Amino acid sequence: MTSPFNFQNKNVLVVGGTSGINRGVAESFAKSGARVAVVSRSQEKVDDTIDSLKKHGAADSKGFAADVREPDVIKQGIEALHGEWGDFDVVISGAAGNFPALATGMSANGFRSVVEIDLLGTFNVMQAVYPFLTKPGASIINISAPQAIIPMVGQSHVCSAKAGVDMITRTLCLEWGAEGIRINSIIPGPIDNTEGMKRLAPNEKIRNLVIKSVPLQRMGTADDIADACLFLASDFAKYISGAVIPVDGGWAQGGVAVVGAALASVLNDSKS
Numbered sequence: 001m002t003s004p005f006n007f008q009n010k011n012v013l014v015v016g017g018t019s020g021i022n023r024g025v026a027e028s029f030a031k032s033g034a035r036v037a038v039v040s041r042s043q044e045k046v047d048d049t050i051d052s053l054k055k056h057g058a059a060d061s062k063g064f065a066a067d068v069r070e071p072d073v074i075k076q077g078i079e080a081l082h083g084e085w086g087d088f089d090v091v092i093s094g095a096a097g098n099f100p101a102l103a104t105g106m107s108a109n110g111f112r113s114v115v116e117i118d119l120l121g122t123f124n125v126m127q128a129v130y131p132f133l134t135k136p137g138a139s140i141i142n143i144s145a146p147q148a149i150i151p152m153v154g155q156s157h158v159c160s161a162k163a164g165v166d167m168i169t170r171t172l173c174l175e176w177g178a179e180g181i182r183i184n185s186i187i188p189g190p191i192d193n194t195e196g197m198k199r200l201a202p203n204e205k206i207r208n209l210v211i212k213s214v215p216l217q218r219m220g221t222a223d224d225i226a227d228a229c230l231f232l233a234s235d236f237a238k239y240i241s242g243a244v245i246p247v248d249g250g251w252a253q254g255g256v257a258v259v260g261a262a263l264a265s266v267l268n269d270s271k272s
Contacts, residue, residue: 005230007034008059011085011134012233013078014038015068015125016095018045020194021143023052024222025092025229030058032230034090037081038063039074060085068095068121075128082132089134090233093125094143098196100154111157118161122168136180139233142169143225144185144244145196146252166244173242182241184232189248192219213255220249 007029017026017038030036030053038049043065053061062084064077082088097117101110122142129140147155148162169185176183190197190210197219201207211219228247231237246252 003032003230004236005032005234007032007090007230007233010034010089011087012036012090012092013081013088013129014092014094016040016143017063017092018042018049020196021188021191021222021225022092022094023049025094025226026053027056028223028226028230029090029233030054030056030061033057033059035060035062035085037061037085039066039068039077040095041065041067068124069116071124071128074124078128078132087134087138088129088132089138091125091129091133091138091140092143092229093122093140095121095125096143096145096196098155098158098199100199100202101157102154103156106157111160114157115161115164118158119164119168122165126168126172130176133181138181139237140172140181140183141229141232142166142183142185144169144187146187146189146246146248148185148187148244149246150252169244170242177241182232182237184237184240184242185244186225186228186232187244187246187248187252188220188225189246189251190214190219191225192221194222210255213251214248215250215253215255218249220247 012029012034014022014026016022018040026036026038036053036058038046040046046063046065050061050063066073066077095117097114142165144166145162147159148166151159166185169183172183201210225247
């Protein structure tokens with residue numbers, strides 16, 4: 001099927017775009033003819049992704065290595081990209097950290113690291129890209145998580161951080177809307193073949209529980225999230241801003257609790 005989305009002559013930045021969901025998103029924009037840049041902590045992964053983006057049809061592809069917790073490095077890299085391409089039409093912010101841990105067994109540093117990657121990292125990216133956004137017309141999409149809206153055992157750090165990400169989305173919708181900047185969040189459901197899902201479903205038993213707990217009876221794919229990003233970034237969504245949209249096969253309607261209970265069992269067993 002031919003895609004209805006055409007991003008030729010558009011500049012797209014995907015932060016955290018060298019693996020999992022975010023790489024799938026970057027490759028989908030490449031297939032749609034965009035110039036696509038990626039950012040992650042590993043220069044090796046950046047280089048590999050740049051090659052892949054070219055193979056997928058990107059008009060141009062670039063990238064740089066940076067940690068979203070380091071605002072000056074992020075700003076310098078984005079400013080350099082802007083110097084080569086001009087204003088950004090689409091920005092996907094998806095850097096994330098996670099590990100299962102009960103609150104009583106988690107160190108303050110562990111909690112802080114996830115909050116700094118997910119929440120502070122999102123703020124750093126938003127602040128860095130703002131001067132270089134197409135005004136009017138830019139679309140920003142933050143990649144959230146089910147933990148933003150549903151409490152889950154062993155995920156107090158992620159629940160806190162991702163809830164904050166969605167509030168950044170809502171707040172910047174108010175602050176930047178008059179300039180014609182749209183900003184939304186996507187909450188991915190259980191996405192197959194990702195590190196996040198491997199952590200939340202560490203064995204085949206929990207994996208099968210996840211599949212059965214999704215109303216559509218399957219895990220999602222990176223393409224499912226990419227399609228939603230393409231839509232939100234397009235003119236088909238030109239009056240959508242400040243939305244937090246689950247793309248999860250209906251999982252948020254109750255299935256997440258199944259995984260939380262299973263994960264709790266695993267974590268409690270490890271304590272004994």
